[in-house]
Amino acid sequence: MTATDPTYLGRVSAVSGSTITVRLAESLSSGLAMIDGHTYRVGQVGSFVRIPLGYQDLYGVVAEIGAAAAPEPVAVAEMDGQDTGRWMRVELAGEATGEYFERGLSQHPNVDDAVHLVTQKDLRRIYGGEEEDQVEIGTLSSAENIIVRLSLDALVTRHSAIVGSTGSGKSTTVASILRSVVSTSESVAASGARILLLDVHGEYSTALGDLAKTFSATPSPDEEPLFVPYWALEAGELLDFIAGELSDNHLMAFTDKIQELKENRLGAGALPGLDPQSLTVDSPVPFSLKKLWYDLIDFETATFTGPQRDQPALEAAGDPATLTAPRYTPHAMGAAGPFLNQAAKGIRRPLNLLRSRLLDRRYDFILHPGPWEPDLAGQTAQDLDTLLGGWLGHDRPITILDLSGVPSSVLVRLIGSILRVVYEALYWSREKTEGGVLRPLLVVMEEAHRYVSPDSGNVAADIVKRIAKEGRKYGVGAMLVSQRPSEIDETILSQCGTLIALRLSNPADRGRVKGALPDNLSGLMDLLPVLRTGETIISGEAARLPVRCRVSLPPADRLPRSSDPEVSAAWRTRRVAEGYDRMVASWRAQRTTAVVRDIAITRTPINEDEQ
Known part of the structure; x- marks a missing residue:
């Protein structure tokens, strides 16, 4: 290859295991390349490269870029120009033969093999077309015209973790991914997806309300009351x-x-x-x-x-x-x-x-569980089948369990109880159509660090460990969402086959993420503190290659209730009439919608014929 090829980057100068060093060509004078009408960023950390080897192409991820401190004397000029001293380190990740891409390597490149930029055509070989098990979640950060897809099968069965500091776009990323998963069907009614979301802060009822049925310990008029029968616990x-x-x-x-x-x-x-x-x-x-x-x-x-x-x-x-x-x-x-x-x-x-x-x-939600509360003889109006049917068998693909109104003293115990009830039911019904094998379940656990820390030793941590270790065989997948990955039990995090990392500033958190990655991408992980809001680094089973991705935003009216207050706008606005008696009423009622005085309004339908 010569410098006239717009995809040409340079040549291999050293090979060490899965790491290669590439000597960049002098022709790369710009950080942008225009190929087939599309713009690509050249030589960016996190971008992909291709190394042709006969009938096979090797693919890798750029992990580091640099230049020699001072140019070394060059006796002979290369065919594609003088050696500039610029180089980049690439981590090899997979290879393709024809249109078939496979992770892992059967051979290594040699010194002076040509290295090329990966184009949209190459990425289609890696990520495949729009197969049934692929879900679109966003676009490549280095090429916004490239759609990033994840394997739904691997995302659910091999577990996943979404980590990022507060304000990095974690909740929006979760809402976007869940919308993408559900949208693989023609319509919500036709979707066979089954997702259980444990919402600790009450953020998702607005974001996913059109796709979900919400159960809450302090229900609003459009929500169902949440009950967990105490007699179903150990x-x-x-x-x-x-x-x-x-x-x-x-x-x-x-x-x-x-x-x-x-x-x-x-x-x-x-x-x-x-x-x-x-x-x-x-x-x-x-x-x-x-x-x-x-x-x-x-x-x-x-x-x-x-x-x-x-x-x-x-x-x-x-x-x-x-x-x-x-x-x-x-x-x-x-x-x-x-x-x-x-x-x-x-x-x-x-x-x-x-x-x-x-x-x-x-x-009351656990000790006086509504129709599941036994009388003195142990008789109940309803059995566990209606409880599980309400959580898992309704006509919507997502179930939100809003735990924002649950006292903190019992929250962890309640989460463990819910997970145990669901997992035991799916485990023992694995040979039935309602079981997890024939209709898998994805459990999304918000604020996971609160109940699966290494020293927690509670029932929630025990059942999450069991799901992480055994859930794959019984159709129960876990998605952990946390802002402190360093506080998640290492055993649980290591079982998450797919890692979706947003911006992380804390060194301990970044160290835990690096240790959990299945790929040797320490250079790529060094980008975590400077990722933009909503930008992620995805690695693991669901992504055929590690990728730096900008996650698609949900519709404006379907964003989670987790955005920052607009301080400057609020403080510039003149104060309206305030009633602190309403504040005290909500505090006492432990419900945000509580009022001081009930105002009865009689509403009658309007008959248009009488107008």
Whole structure:
């Protein structure tokens, strides 16, 4: 090749493993090249190069560019011009034979092999055409006319992570990618996509409202209430929440009573698929927490009279429905009695915490779960099938679980509970059409660093680890979204086959991202602090080559509610009438839409014929 070829960049001067050094040609006097009517940026970090080798073409990514401190004397001029001392380092990533591109290398280039700029035609070989498993997410930063596509299969099954500092465009990137995934079908109604989004800050109901069904702990008029039945959780995690840390003896007292209540429920009526002989304390069988509290507190506070000390000294029976404890005659000293129950377990303190939890309205979504709340006999109006059908089986491809109204003290536990319910259901139904194998599920986890840090040791971290390690086989994919990748457990991050990195300034975060990358792209990762808002570096299973990409923006009316306040405009505006009583009302109600006075407005339809 000669310098007359507009794609010609230079020649290979050194080869070391997958890294090659390219001596740039003198003809590259400009940073732009016009090829077939398209403009390309030449010699940019993150751009692609092509090295022809017979019937094969090697492809690599530019990781570093430099020049010699002082030009060395050159005895013989090259055919394409004098050596300028300029060079670039390229990381080889894959090769193509004909129209087939494959990651990895079967051969290496030799010194003096020609190196060329990658054009739109070459990129089509790499990324392929518009196959069914490809989703468009944006354009190349180095060539805005090139569409960047990701493999949907790899993005979901091999897991992914979207990381970036606050304000780097993380939420917008998530919303854009999810819109691209759903738009692979002809229409929303025809889409078979199944996405569960855990929205910690309430950002996405506006951005994805036309594609999603939203469940919220503090629902708006167009949202569904979020309920997570406590009896679907494992007994250990439930008791840790409602009764605090328990000793072995105290734990046994609670679990024995739970087992008894579940057995009583099965005795009143069989549940499909559950053999009474296989019932455990962790089986998702309804039971009443009020009944649990009442029976245990009754046993703890009972006093007895009579010669055999076996006659209960009951004064008032109490009521489990209203959490009213039974009242017994206080015990007395001496032989007359009444006498204490010598078999009491000493669990009054955790029982008082249980009663306090049941009376706390903030936890109604889990302890009083609407139609899934059992009566005293353990009967419920609805079973778990309607709960899972509401989350995963509705007519929209995305389900948003808005957790912004959940108390922070229970948020992590709630996220772990939701993930466990969903994963266990999909795991055990993997051979059914509703299971994850025949209809996969993508779980998007916002603010993942809050519950999957290395030292968290909570139920959420445990189930996320399980999804990361095993979810691929059962059709459950994870997409972690975080502004602090250094606080995400390394085991979980290493299982994310695709990494979408936005602007990151913190050295610890950049170091964790570099360590998690499947490609040797340290030079490319050094660009993280200077990426533009909404610009990403994508590497891994879903991208055939590591790519620097500008993510497409969603429509203006479908942006997440995460933009910065416009301080200058707001402070220039004259203040309007303010009512701080409304502020206090929202604070007390723990709901942004709360009002001080309800204004009843009667709305009647207008009959156009009468006009």
